[in-house]
Amino acid sequence: MAQTAETKHGNNPGIGILQQMFGDRASTSAAVRDQHGHGEGWFPGAPPDLVIFTQTTEEVSEIAKVCSEHKIPMIPFGAGTSLEGHLAALEGGVSIDVSQMNAVLEVNNEDLDCRVQAGVTRKQLNEYLRDTGLFFPIDPGADASLGGMASTRASGTNAVRYGTMRENVLGLTVVMADGRIIKTGGRARKSAAGYDLTRIFVGAEGTLGIITEVQLRLYGIPESVTSAVCQYPDLESAVNTVILTIQSGIPVARIELLDEVQMGACIDYSKLEGFERKVTLFFEFHGSEASTAEQAGQVQALSDEFGGSAFRWTSQAEERTKLWEARHNAFYAACAAAPGKKGMATDACVPISKLADCILDTKRDIEDSGIYAPIVGHVGDGNYHLCLMFDPNDADELKRAKGMVERLNQRAIAYGGTCTGEHGIGYGKKHFLTAEHGDAVAVMRQLKQAFDPDNLMNPGKILSA
Template sequence: MNTLTFDRPSEQAVNSTVDALKRSYGDRAITTHAIREQHSHGEGMQDAGMPDVVVFPETNEEVASVVKLCNQARIPVIAFGTGTSLEGHLKALYGGVCIDMSRMTKVLETNTEDLDCRVQAGVTREQLNADIRHTGLFFPIDPGANASIGGMSATRASGTNAVRYGTMRENILGLTVVTPDGRIIRTGTRARKSSAGYDLTRLYIGSEGTLGIITEIQLKLYGVPERISAAVCQFDELPNAVNTVITAMQMGIPMARIELLDSVQMDACIKYSKLEGFAAKPTLFMEFHGTDVYVAEQIEQMKSITADYGGSDYRFADKQEERTKLWKARHDAYWAGMSYTPGKQAFATDSCVPISRLAECIAAAKVEVDNSGLVCMIVGHVGDGNFHVQITFDPNDKDERARADKVAERIAHIAIKMGGTCTGEHGIGIHKLDALKVEHGEAVDVMRTIKKALDPNNIMNPGKTIPMQ
């Protein structure tokens, strides 16, 4: 039978690997409890599992040498960016070596003419944008957190701009990857057409550290648009807000961002981010990019759609500070939700469905939420058909936790039945392994075969992304 296995390595193997790393890396190989704990989990759920040691390499060669050592000793390797993943990607299920990329933060080259750049994996998206601001270019992918580009590549991240600029998948030209046997390979080229052979770049993007460690990334950049205009429109009923989005997408209006917040989420955001002059109602946050004429035209088109669905007048945010405040409020939605329900914990679903099924899917999710009796908030990058239900529960109440899990599972299955996916952007990690099987059936077997072929000792982030059996 085609299965993956991994046993926790012997204490002796772990100790000798840790000793070897300490000899080579000195104070860049750390075994203190505090540092190991910090590297044992992402954001969201507290499902920690500690690595035995955390190493801070500075070059591709150092990453390769750590991996080679681990491969020889059959010790797990888990790459760590900024620790903001949501699906338990970082939990060291079998202990092992955590490779923290935070010392690899060089922007290696910026080619303003070619609209691309090459960065080390530890560069964060905000650092990159600050670094290239003077060039008049920007990098659009913006998951809520200030994640590292390496982590964003490994999880195929997206964000509020994906509806216009795509996800990491569409914005990476090539990668440098350390393979499980400690070799350094380079995929893709500066050319926008991939070179000979298979599209390995796309295989490594989103592989969640299970096939290799991404150490450098060649990224596409974009010119800052001549005009950026953000607007907010509120609705009395959630379906009207959703149908507005569906119509806009079907008409092909090239929105840069279109984000939905339900009334509970909006209430939380108003309180947390001190948004003034808004009601706790279903709301769309929108942004338009282009030339003056083009943006004006997009806004006119959007206004006619929102009017048809009973939307409010628009509140515009054209100045940089106003826009920053608005989008910060959107990015802080998770923390707003946490502050709205003190003492609770929360996790978020991540369904994505074909755009025409979005209204139906959100309505069905809402029924599940209402039946659960739990406080839940809906927020989403609805232009892509992707939305999150943030489900809050009392961590000390087993019944609440069980109901929360049930709601999440049912929403994932509803989406899969509608031809969608259980995860549009957060990934599989350890939490969605069962849902992956429901969604992909036998195809998971081929994914497992690829994993076994490329990582025969199963040392790369074992137990994640691909179900072991």
């Protein structure tokens, strides 16, 4: 096998065995290895020794058996969209790419559930479901794989109404570190039978086992979908509108916040017309035509109390698509607004009653730092994001950006929140876990030891050694 300076297990006989087993679907190409050693985050990548493109659960099991015998680390890879260094092969090993495991295995229309292989993406699933009258609502923005979304406990713009992956995964097929194949959960909507292993693997980021199949909840496509946009004189007015909307029990499907910096970037990048460079909320309402109109009217009345203007709502699919594409392209809009710089994306989540204080503190921190850092967030559930644009060749700017991320996460924890609402821990946020969970981190280590005694499953992620 051709080796490079980055190869850590090139002389391990297990690598040769796996190459023989998988032939053309096992690659040691430097370009392929590099692609599989990082996600979309800013963290430095680390290439694996070998990349294998799997097609079945049984193949993943065979890989795990060889890796277990020869003590080779395993890193699952889906669509490569993670943000916190989840995919870096910090100790070398085998990247198990499940993107070819992309079959929708069954759809149970009457029970509103389906089973998919881990490499199916959310857009692929909804395209498959298009003629059934059903859809899968979890929407993290990126067209992520559903196995990866389960592994990172993803959520996104619809979480305020439909929840996160935690609430929408009914069961899993998982390959353990020693190659055993287990099934957790099932199609029943509730169960009191034994430990809830499904919830242990959802959010484990591939550190306890490799997810190969996912059983998911589905929902009926709403009769009416209405979007609305409203702009505000300041950040506090917009956030207070969000808080009162949630506390009033209005069943919104989405509430997205863009501060004036992010809105300006989106206007330029996505060619949004008729809007000002002001703090903005995007809303979406699902239900009957009467109910969505009523919800929009209720939110407009609340918005008026806080000086909201330009409240515009539409049920036209083309207009709605344009608005949400602009929101999903917020990261690229921020990058376009700061050419030559790199984006450091991070998130935090707090109880809804603390949202205004936390975001305003963050806004002041941004202004004091002098860093271009738009704010955007799924604020209906208290989750918001920063995209800090920094010059990778400017050590001082990088230091200031890292300092802001540190303060953002510590601030969220101090407000009773979490260091990540949906990005996950990876290796980028490991040091916040103790501050957030205290002695529970020791219990997490015990679970890791029980499930993966040789520390072969995505080592270096979530827990420090």
